Amino acid sequence: LLSLGDMTLKSNTTFSNSGQTIANGNLTLSVNGDVSNTGSLLAGCRLDLNSIRLENTEKGEISAGQTWLNVTDTLLNRGLIDGKYTHLQANTLTNSGTGRIYGDAVGVSAATFNNLEENGVAATLAGRERVDLGVQTLNNRTHSLIYSAGDMHTGGMLDANGAATGKAGVLNNHSATIEAAGYLVLSAGQINNVNDHFTTERVVVSTEKVTEYQLSGSDKRWSAGEPGVYVDNDSSNSLKKLHTPEGARDKFTQYDYTRTVEDTRVKESDPGKILSGAGMTIVADKLLNDKSQVVAGGLLDMQAGDVENVSVSGERHVTDSGTSTYYYRIRKKGKDKQGEKTSQYTPPTVIQTITLKPGELTSHGQVQGSQVTLSPLKPQGTDVQTGLTGNVDATVAGTDRIPLRPVVSAGEPVILLPGQQFEVS
Numbered sequence: 544l545l546s547l548g549d550m551t552l553k554s555n556t557t558f559s560n561s562g563q564t565i566a567n568g569n570l571t572l573s574v575n576g577d578v579s580n581t582g583s584l585l586a587g588c589r590l591d592l593n594s595i596r597l598e599n600t601e602k603g604e605i606s607a608g609q610t611w612l613n614v615t616d617t618l619l620n621r622g623l624i625d626g627k628y629t630h631l632q633a634n635t636l637t638n639s640g641t642g643r644i645y646g647d648a649v650g651v652s653a654a655t656f657n658n659l660e661e662n663g664v665a666a667t668l669a670g671r672e673r674v675d676l677g678v679q680t681l682n683n684r685t686h687s688l689i690y691s692a693g694d695m696h697t698g699g700m701l702d703a704n705g706a707a708t709g710k711a712g713v714l715n716n717h718s719a720t721i722e723a724a725g726y727l728v729l730s731a732g733q734i735n736n737v738n739d740h741f742t743t744e745r746v747v748v749s750t751e752k753v754t755e756y757q758l759s760g761s762d763k764r765w766s767a768g769e770p771g772v773y774v775d776n777d778s779s780n781s782l783k784k785l786h787t788p789e790g791a792r793d794k795f796t797q798y799d800y801t802r803t804v805e806d807t808r809v810k811e812s813d814p815g816k817i818l819s820g821a822g823m824t825i826v827a828d829k830l831l832n833d834k835s836q837v838v839a840g841g842l843l844d845m846q847a848g849d850v851e852n853v854s855v856s857g858e859r860h861v862t863d864s865g866t867s868t869y870y871y872r873i874r875k876k877g878k879d880k881q882g883e884k885t886s887q888y889t890p891p892t893v894i895q896t897i898t899l900k901p902g903e904l905t906s907h908g909q910v911q912g913s914q915v916t917l918s919p920l921k922p923q924g925t926d927v928q929t930g931l932t933g934n935v936d937a938t939v940a941g942t943d944r945i946p947l948r949p950v951v952s953a954g955e956p957v958i959l960l961p962g963q964q965f966e967v968s
Contacts, residue, residue: 544562544563544564544565544567545565546565546567546570546859548566548567548568549568549569549570549631550564550566550568550569550571550586550808551570551571551572551573551868552564552570552571552572552573553572553573553574553612554573554574554576554600554823555575555576556574556575557574557576557577557578557579557768557786558572558574558575558576558577558578558579558594559579559580559581560578560579560580560581560582560583560584560603560890561581561582562582562583563582563583563585563731564582564583564584564585564924565583565585565586566584566585566586566588566590567587567588567590568586568587568588569586569588569590569591570584570585570589570590570591570607571590571591572590572591572592572594573582573591573593573594573718573726574592574595575594575595576594576595576596577594577595577596577597577598578592578597579597579598579600580593580595580598580599580600580603580605580622581600581603582602582604582605583603583604583605583606584603584604584605584606585604585605585606585607585825585923586606586607586608586626586923587607587608587922587923588607588608588609589608589609589611589732589809590605590606590607590609590611590834591611591613591718592605592611592612592613592614592716593613593614593616594613594614594615595614596614596616596617596618596619596667597612597614597617597618597619597633598619598620599618599619599620599621599622599623599624599642599730600622600908601621601622601640601641601790602620602622603622603623603638603688604622604623604624605622605623605624605625606623606624606625606626606920606921606923607625607626607923608626608628608920609625609626609627609628609629609630610624610625610628610629610630610646611630611631612624612630612631612632613632613633614631614633614634615634615637616633616634616635617634617635617636617637618631618633618635618636618637618826619637619639620636620637620638620639620642620643620644620867621639621640621641621661622641622642623645623723624643624644624645625643625644625645625724625803626645626646626647626648627646627647627648627920627922628646628647628648628650628705629644629645629646629648629649629650630650630705631644631649631650631652631653632651632652632653632765632943633650633652633653633783634651634653634655634925635653635654635655635656635657635858636651636655636657636668636679637657637659638657638658638659638667638668638687639657639659639661639666640659640660640661640662640664640666640946641661641664641666642666643666643667643668643669644667644668644669644938645668645669645670645671645917645920646670646671646920646947647670647671647672647673647920648671648672648673648674648675648705649668649669649670649673649674649675649691650669650674650675650676650677650678651668651675651676651678651686651701652677652678652700652701653677653678653679653769654678654680655678655679655680655681655744656676656678656680656681656682657682657684658681658682658683658684658687658688658689658719659682659684659685659687660684660685660687663689664721665685665686665687666688666701667687667689667690667893668688668689668690669689669690669691669692669915670690670691670692670693670695671692671693671919672691672692672693672863672924673690673691673692673693673694673695673916674689674694674695674696674723675695675696675697675698675699675701675705675706675707676689676696676697676707676711677693677697677698677699677700677701677708677709677711678697678699678711679699679710679711679712679713680711680713680714680715681697681711681713681714681715681731682715682717683715683716683719683720683721683747683950684715684717684718684719685715685717685718685719685723685739686718686719686720686813687719687720687881688719688720688722688915689719689720689721689722690720690721690724690913690915691722691723691724691725691727691851691952692724692725692917693723693724693725693914694723694725694726694727694728694818695721695722695723695725695726695727695728695777696728697713697714697728697729697730697731698709698711698730699730700709700773702842704768707728707730708730709730710730710732710943711731711732712728712731712732712733713731713732713733713734713735713745714731714733714734714735715735715737716734716735716736716737716815716816716817716835717735717737717739718737718738718739718740718813718814718815718816718817719816719908720815720816720817720913721816721817721818721836722816722817722818722819722912722913723818723819723820723823724818724819724820724821724912725820725821725917726818726819726821726822726823726824726841727817727821727822727823727824727839728823728824728826728831729817729823729824729825729826729848730825730826730827731826731827732827732828732829732884733827733828734825734827734829734831734847735815735831735832735833736814736816736830736831736833736835736836736837737773737815737831737833737834737835738812738813738815738833738834738901738902739807739826740811740812740813740815740837741811741812741813741814741834741855741900741901742809742810742811742896743807743808743809743810743857744807744808744810745805745806745807745808745858746806746808746811747804747805748804748805748806748808749803749804750801750802750803750804751801751802752799752800752801753766753798753799753801753802753865754766754767754775754797754798754799754802755767755798756772756785756787756795756796756797756798757795757796757798758785758787758789758792758794758795758869759792759794759795759796761789763787763789764798765787765788767903770788771786771787771788772785772787772788772864773785773786773797774786774787774797777793780878780879780920781881782872782879782881783795783870783881785870787798792868793870793871793872794869794871794872795869795870795955796868796869796870797867797868797870798865798866798888799865799866799867799868799888800863800865800866800888801863801864801865802861802862802864803860803861803862803863803875804859804860804861805859805860806857806858806859806860806864806897807857807858807859807897807899808857808899809899809901810839812834812875812901814816814834814835814901814902815833815834815835815836815837816835816836816838817837818836818837818838818839818910818911818912818913819838819839819840819841819910820840820841820910820912822839822840822841822842822843822844823837823839823841823842823843823844824844824846825837825845825847826845826846826847827842827843827846827847827848828847828848828849829847829848829849829850829851830845830847830850830851831853831951832850832851832852832853832901832902832903832904833851833853833902834853834854834855835901835902836902836903836905836962837903837904837905838903838908838909838910839905839906839907839908839910839939840908840909840910840953841906841907842906842907843904843905843906843907845904850904852860852902852903852904853899853902854899854900854901854902855899855900855901856896856897856898856899856900857895857896857897857899858895858897858899859894859895859896860892860893860894861892861893861894861967862892862893862894863889864888864889865887865888866885866886866887866888867885867886867887867888868883868884868885868886869883869884869885869886870882870883871883871884874957879931884911894905897933903950905932905950924955942948
């Protein structure tokens with residue numbers, strides 16, 4: 544269906560578009576049922592779509608200068624929705640997998656907005672200049688992205704000007720990204736920024752050879768190489784003698800061992816990311832930042848009643864393994880002998896508690912952004928040339944009217960002149 548001007552389509556049941564439905568002017572589609580789009584719904588000016596349910600499949604494109612989609616029940620998008628201004632209203636909006644929702648300005652009004660990964664592909668909602676989300680529940684999951692190249696505001700609804708206002712109920716950001724290159728405002732009762740894929744492991748961080756000395760009867764150990772610490776052979780009897788700042792004796796223990804230090808380290812981490820290139824304001828009754836990132840390039844203004852920034856406890860294991868040799872004098876008539884006794888040295892591992900801090904709440908931080916590049920909106924319309932005049936007017940009330948279809952050859956577009964309508968009821 545092609546129109547060089549405006550086009551209005553109405554259906555009392557369903558509407559399925561697998562080809563091209565294009566109006567150079569305005570396109571209005573009103574359906575008292577479900578709409579399925581596997582083709583192109585395009586308008587050069589404004590596109591208004593009203594239906595009970597809408598599915599825009601992976602191959603589907605809905606794009607216009609202004610794209611207004613009003614769906615009373617569920618809007619499921621796996622394709623492309625674009626516009627200079629993109630306004631989506633639905634009870635449940637699900638942008639899944641290959642789904643892309645773009646606009647110079649994007650406004651979403653929904654009870655529930657799901658931005659989800661599907662089959663290893665993450666969904667994207669992105670505004671070239673601004674994003675406003677008026678939702679009660681937001682679920683952004685598994686590498687999915689909600690992004691604005693300018694400012695972003697979230698609240699519980701959109702006002703008459705399309706700006707987010709009020710407070711959302713719950714904002715769930717699980718191993719996904721909410722990012723504004725400019726200023727970011729999040730307002731919700733509960734904000735959960737969660738790392739869904741976090742594991743740790745114990746790794747060796749250092750090994751070293753250690754030699755220590757201890758005088759018999761003393762609790763003090765001395766490290767080889769410390770000032771005043773050395774072993775020599777007594778010139779009178781060639782017996783080993785330990786010299787320390789405590790004194791010198793020929794009865795002492797020498798420890799030779801390898802010390803291994805193991806620390807708990809992060810093995811896998813997939814944090815939720817809430818980022819802004821400029822300042823950020825968070826208004827919430829409770830903010831849970833579970834091993835995740837909240838980073839503002841400017842001032843981070845936290846207006847939250849309860850903030851829980853989850854850290855992770857780990858352990859440091861210090862293990863010594865080697866030998867200990869006890870040197871002593873064996874007294875003999877004529878000349879004393881050197882006594883020594885060597886044993887395995889494996890003391891109990893020393894375990895210390897350490898704290899890992901994978902989560903951060905940072906003001907004036909270095910923001911590692913998503914490096915998103917958004918192409919400008921492609922102008923929509925048809926360049927079909929026609930010299931036809933007159934109207935195409937068909938009304939189908941039911942199956943008994945099927946023989947009265949307009950005479951249009953298979954595959955031939957219905958071309959409407961400016962101001963003409965094609966109505967299916």
